[in-house]
Amino acid sequence: MSTSSGTAAPPAGQGGAAPRRAAPVAPLDPREQRRRTWRSRRHHWDVKWSPYAFIAPFFVFFAAFGLFPLLYTGWSALHRVELTDPTHMEWVGMRNFSRLWEDEFFWNALQNTFTIGLISTVPQLLMALGLAHLLNYKLRGSMFFRVAILTPYATSVAAATLVFVLLFGRDYGMINWALGSVGIDRIDWQNGTWTSQLAVSTIVIWRWTGYNALIYLAAMQAVPHDLYESASLDGASRWQQFIHVTIPSLRPTILFTVVVSTIGATQLFGEPLLFNGSAGATGGGDHQFQTLGLYLYEQGWVNLHLGRASAIAWTMFLILLLIAAANWLFQRRLRKSQ
Secondary structure, three states, X not given: OOOOOOOOOOOOOOOOOOOOOOOOOXXXXXXXXXXXXXXXXXXXXXXXXXXXXXXXXXXXXXXXXXXHHHHHHHHHOOXXXXXXXXXXXXXXXXXXXXXXXHOHHHHHHHHHHHHHHHHHHHHHHHHHHHHHHHHOOOOOOHHHHHHHHHHHHHOOHHHHHHHHHHHOOOOOOHHHHHHHHOXXXXXXXXXXXXXXXXXXXXXXXXXXXXXXXXXXXXXHHOOOHHHHHHHHHOOOOHHHHHHHHHHHHOHHHHHHHHHHHHHHHHOOOHHHHHHOOOOHHHOOOOOOOOOHHHHHHHHHHHOOEHHHHHHHHHHHHHHHHHHHHHHHHHHHHHHHHO
């Protein structure tokens, strides 16, 4: 039966009630609106600027204790400045640098730095590589040996040097006693040129060999074991595996330790200063083991010539830049060869 009106009846199950409308949202209070806007801005600023705030202390300290001294030293190198009156500067241009070319003591210090660095770096890295190779195999108490080889690095420079001074003593040193027991005459370690440089290099070797050994050990443990298994199946001995698998895999790490050790040798200061305490910054009676660090100290804090000392510091900085550039070129060529 049809209805009396012309409209269709609502479907069954839905009822005839009209759909409810959403209640109108009351407008926000202006204060609440401003509060929400401010919170949104703070959240945006927090996300954007918080990372910079976290790293800002590093850059502040670097600018105060790294960048500013570097720039101020460069400015002082262009002036005649005395420690007795550091605020008075007299412009001399490149005179402080040109005087270094004419100074025989500067070239002597540069030569001593190179010699001591060579004598200390090469045996140190070879011994570190051998120790790391031994520790890379399963040994009883390997953790003890890893801690033990790192102990010299944690020892104070002053304490280690003073102990080695006693060992290298001319009259009552243990090393001369051991040499005398096999018929070798006593050696005046502190006053000879090569003997004093060898003694200073021994201190450096003792302190840094374990540190470099742990670096090599970490790199060795990252070498895939599949390479060693393949070499073993081909009949390679442990020595052949070390030469043909381990060494090629450690080339970037070896290059890194060579560069870091070279930089450390260029900045060598504490060991030669304390090795012969009576000589002070002269590095022996004939300047036989005076390094660039000692020469800088002598010019700035003994002779009171801060301008010359600043020029020496910047010369050392330029030498380190050359070492870094050589490292970069060598690494680039090494990547291309691979």
